[in-house]
Amino acid sequence: MNPIEQNALYILKLLVDKDRKMSTKEIKKLTHFEDRDINDAIDYLGNRGYVDVLRGLGGVAIVNANSSGRYQYHEIFSDSRGSIIDPDNPSSFEELYQEPPTDELKVFISYSTKDTDKARVIKNNLEDFDIYCFMASEDTEASEEWMEKIFDEITNSDIFIALLSYNFKNSDWCPQELGIACYLKYYMNKQIQIVPLGLNNDEHSRPFGFLSIRIQGQEYNVFNLIRPIFREHTNYMIPKSIDALGKIYGYRKTEFIMGLLEPYYDKLTAGDVNKLVLNAINNDQVYDAGDCKDEYIPKFIDINKDKIEPGNLKKLQRLLDED
Incomplete structure (x- = not known):
């Protein structure tokens, strides 16, 4: 698809x-x-x-x-x-959305070492969702057979993220890493999701080669990264997104996560519902964010009020009522 x-x-x-x-x-x-x-x-x-x-x-x-x-x-x-x-x-x-559950999602981030800082931002954000991320320049031991390590990491990954740029295309290794991922996905039928993110608004930041006829690229930002991963791995991402609400900082991020969860409010277990409530109570970035306060949380409460522990329900409603 x-x-x-x-x-x-x-x-x-x-x-x-x-x-x-x-x-x-x-x-x-x-x-x-x-x-x-x-x-x-x-x-x-x-x-x-x-x-x-x-x-x-x-x-x-x-x-x-x-x-x-x-x-x-x-x-x-x-x-x-x-x-x-x-x-x-x-x-x-x-x-x-009923894909088989997995213990851990594994991500391979392909990037030029000149773009390491941007790759690290991706890794830090994915780790908020308990997603394992491999960055070759930071996660390969000096004593390891690094080419074999890279091949193994790509082969065993669930998601391959390509940070496309002039530096990426002119790297000796990045296009080969992308080629391995494309071969595994399109010719070996491996269940690997390829997510290309363009670092700049230029021709070098768009999908190229085999990838260009199969996948549209997205502009580099956290939301363009999380959204396709959530769609492809929904069963994994729902509980991890609820956990992330307890530790993520930034109104826009919490609004984004609540927006991803919104279509699934009525499918959450009582445990998930009460964990989300506790995370919302303990993180003002959730209950004080505009869209969360005005739209997402009230709708969530309306759908799940019978599942929410009464004391926590009162606490959350009191926080929402504050100016």
Whole structure:
């Protein structure tokens, strides 16, 4: 499934969850997608008859209603793993996100040593989600057979992140690392997710070679990194995102994480619900963030109030009521 299809499916799920109509502004707020990605996904859905694009109103709706008010669809959405996605049946989306659980996600970060600082930012942010990250220049012992170590790390990784730049393309090693990952994914059918991030707004920061015909690149930032990982490894990322809310600093980051979790509020276990509540109480970056305070947490409470321990529910509501 390519990035446009992934984004389209994610937006389609939001539309089903949100009574079939949303403005593009609402979609952007919930997904943090770029405008171009939203428009591409909406066009994809519109061309296949899932939605009517409300151009004049700046929104999209799942429609094709007949005179009796029943919704009809032109085709069935099938994902790359063969799961059948019926847009009129929200429960059918659950299969898509039920990948086998894993003890630890492993990431290989491919980067030029001239871009080490940016690679380290990626590593630090992923470690907030208990994701193991390998950086060759920092995680290889002097005594190790380093070429064999790099090959083993790529082969055993779940996610390959390429920090594309002029330095990357002109490195002796980075294009070869990317070539190994592409070979494993596209010719050996290994379940490895490739995430290219462009460090600069130039031709050197876009996917090239085999990758250019298969994957769209994204601008280098933490949100463009976490979003596709969350979509691909949802079962792993939901509890790790809840844990991260207890330690992450920054209003925008906590709003982003709550936005990722929002479609799954009604699927959380009682344990997950109460852990999220405690993390929100103990981290003012959660309960005091604008979108969390005004939208995400009130909705979360409304959906899960029967699961929340009463004393903690009162504490959280009191914090939300403070100016």
